[in-house]
Amino acid sequence: MKYPEVLLISNRFDFSTDFIAVELANQGIDFIRINRDELKDYSIEFDPIKPELKAQYKDYFFTISTEHLKSIYYRAPTFLRDIFQEGLCEEEQLIRTQWAAFVRSLCVFENVKWLNNPIDIYKAEIKPYQLFVANKLGMSIPKTIVSNLTLNSNFEYQAIKSIDTAIVSSGENEGFVYTEIYKRNELEEVKYTSPFFLQQGLVPKIDIRVTVVESDVVAIKITGVKEIDEDWRRYKNELTYSVFELPKIVYDFCINYTRKLNLNFGAIDLILHNNEYYFIEINPTGEWSWLQQNTGYNFDKLIVKSLTNV
Amino acid sequence: MKHKHILLQKALKYKKITEIAEPKGFSFDSLVGAWINNADKTFLIQSKGFKALGTKKEDIETGEDQKGQ
Numbered sequence: 001m002k003y004p005e006v007l008l009i010s011n012r013f014d015f016s017t018d019f020i021a022v023e024l025a026n027q028g029i030d031f032i033r034i035n036r037d038e039l040k041d042y043s044i045e046f047d048p049i050k051p052e053l054k055a056q057y058k059d060y061f062f063t064i065s066t067e068h069l070k071s072i073y074y075r076a077p078t079f080l081r082d083i084f085q086e087g088l089c090e091e092e093q094l095i096r097t098q099w100a101a102f103v104r105s106l107c108v109f110e111n112v113k114w115l116n117n118p119i120d121i122y123k124a125e126i127k128p129y130q131l132f133v134a135n136k137l138g139m140s141i142p143k144t145i146v147s148n149l150t151l152n153s154n155f156e157y158q159a160i161k162s163i164d165t166a167i168v169s170s171g172e173n174e175g176f177v178y179t180e181i182y183k184r185n186e187l188e189e190v191k192y193t194s195p196f197f198l199q200q201g202l203v204p205k206i207d208i209r210v211t212v213v214e215s216d217v218v219a220i221k222i223t224g225v226k227e228i229d230e231d232w233r234r235y236k237n238e239l240t241y242s243v244f245e246l247p248k249i250v251y252d253f254c255i256n257y258t259r260k261l262n263l264n265f266g267a268i269d270l271i272l273h274n275n276e277y278y279f280i281e282i283n284p285t286g287e288w289s290w291l292q293q294n295t296g297y298n299f300d301k302l303i304v305k306s307l308t309n310v
Numbered sequence: 311m312k313h314k315h316i317l318l319q320k321a322l323k324y325k326k327i328t329e330i331a332e333p334k335g336f337s338f339d340s341l342v343g344a345w346i347n348n349a350d351k352t353f354l355i356q357s358k359g360f361k362a363l364g365t366k367k368e369d370i371e372t373g374e375d376q377k378g379q
Contacts, residue, residue: 012338012345013330018355021343033343057340150316162317175321190313293361 002062006031006307009103010075012038016289017075019300020307029308032062036076039099051108064109070310071113073303075285076103078122113264113310115213115303120262121284127163127197133260134279139253141279142200142271150187150198157201157229158182178231202273203229210246210268211288212258213302219246219254219270220291241294250277257282264306 006024010017012035024031034042038057045054053064077100088096104118116124123129131141143155146163159179166177181201207222221242246254250270257279258266267286271278288299332338336345336354345354354360 008343015345015355015360018344018353022353022355025342031343033340035338035340038340060341160316166317166321168318168321169326170323172326173323174326175318175323177317177321180320187316190316192313192315194315194317196317289355 002030002032002060003068004030004032004062004064005068005070007064007069007072007106008033008075009036009072009106010034011036014075016287017073019289019292020073020303023300023304024307027304027308029304030068032064034103036099036103039102040095044102046102046105048105048108053106064106066109066111069109069112071115071307072106072109073115073307074118074121076100076118078104078118078125113307115265115306116263116284124261124263124266124282124284125164127281130261130282131279134253134257137253137257137260139250139257139279140276142202144200145198146195147198148192148195150190150192152185152187152189153198153200154184155200156184157203158184158187159197159199159201160187161197161199163195163197180231181229202271202278204273205229206272208246208270208272208277209291210254210270211286211291211299211302212254212263212266212268213299213306214264215255216302216305217246217251217254218291218297218299218302219244219251220295220297239294241291243295243297247277253279265303 006029008017008020008031010033017033021031021033034055041057043056046052051066055062055064107117107119114120128144128146131144135141142159143153145151150160152158159181161179162177168175168177181203204227207228209220209222211218211220221244223240223242224238245251254266254268257268258264261282261284263282263284265284265286267283267288269280269282271280288303291297292299333345333354335348337348338344339346346352347354347357
């Protein structure tokens with residue numbers, strides 16, 4: 001029987017969690033990884049009042065209890081966007097909804113450290129709320145309206161983006177919505193059936209990804225061979241990543257902002273435009289392993305430090 | 311005339327991934343919590359040519375964007 005100190009909630013194909021598992025093992029920390037895609041083969045007994053989880057998977061048993069557990073690394077969805085996807089049998093629908101609800105209910109382990117608690121992730125993923133809080137903390141944000149009308153503004157450039165991650169299915173294909181930049185007067189006034197962000201387009205710009213783990217802040221500039229005016233993710237194979245130091249005021253904002261949202265981990269996107277730093281968004285379940293691979297910076301060690309320093 | 315939604319006009323189209331393929335030559339070890347090479351027992355994440363997860367499309371992604379899966 002194992003009594004893990006650290007619980008990793010993930011799925012088998014989330015290779016970033018492999019980095020954390022390997023680092024925890026290197027440091028001799030007792031942990032267990034629960035993969036959501038394997039849950040249907042688990043046997044569980046979960047007492048939400050105590051709280052305590054007893055589980056068996058394959059030939060091993062473990063108990064998650066407040067006596068031993070110190071932290072949880074949560075790499076799982078809080079929003080379910082595809083529950084009623086066509087073609088799922090009834091059994092599969094239940095597997096998706098009920099196991100997802102079970103995973104969320106682990107929030108009863110409220111006295112352990114979470115990176116991050118799904119309840120906090122849920123709120124922190126609301127993009128207009130992210131901007132609201134950033135502005136309240138005194139950070140510059142691009143002027144923003146949520147509308148279902150394309151309105152021409154006085155800005156030289158306008159950014160159009162979805163107000164939540166938008167992946168749309170169409171037959172055998174999927175479509176992913178990136179941020180698109182339009183020049184003034186390029187848009188005609190049209191009313192659409194769903195809303196989107198109309199934002200001041202910050203052109204020219206330098207994209208910055210800031211990874212915050214409690215009070216550790218790692219800022220990375222993302223640049224291309226040519227200036228990138230649009231969404232940098234369109235140029236994923238032609239990018240250069242360089243770690244650099246943020247001005248103190250921006251550095252402090254990143255820590256305070258993450259704390260304000262009750263997050264121990266956050267991946268913040270900033271833009272440097274005309275020598276001013278702008279907040280764009282935060283990803284409470286943001287990726288970091290591709291940055292580790294491209295910069296050599298050990299984010300895995302930083303995350304494990306946070307998970308074990310309780 | 312009805313306009314196509316502005317978010318869809320320039321969306322990146324790609325073929326839907328219906329099944330995630332396991333990394334060839336590796337198996338997931340639940341107790342170790344990582345993918346391991348079947349032959350030499352080394353970790354996938356330390357293997358040559360391993361591509362880390364990024365914030366990008368058309369890849370298998372679980373953390374940042376594809377939250378609903």
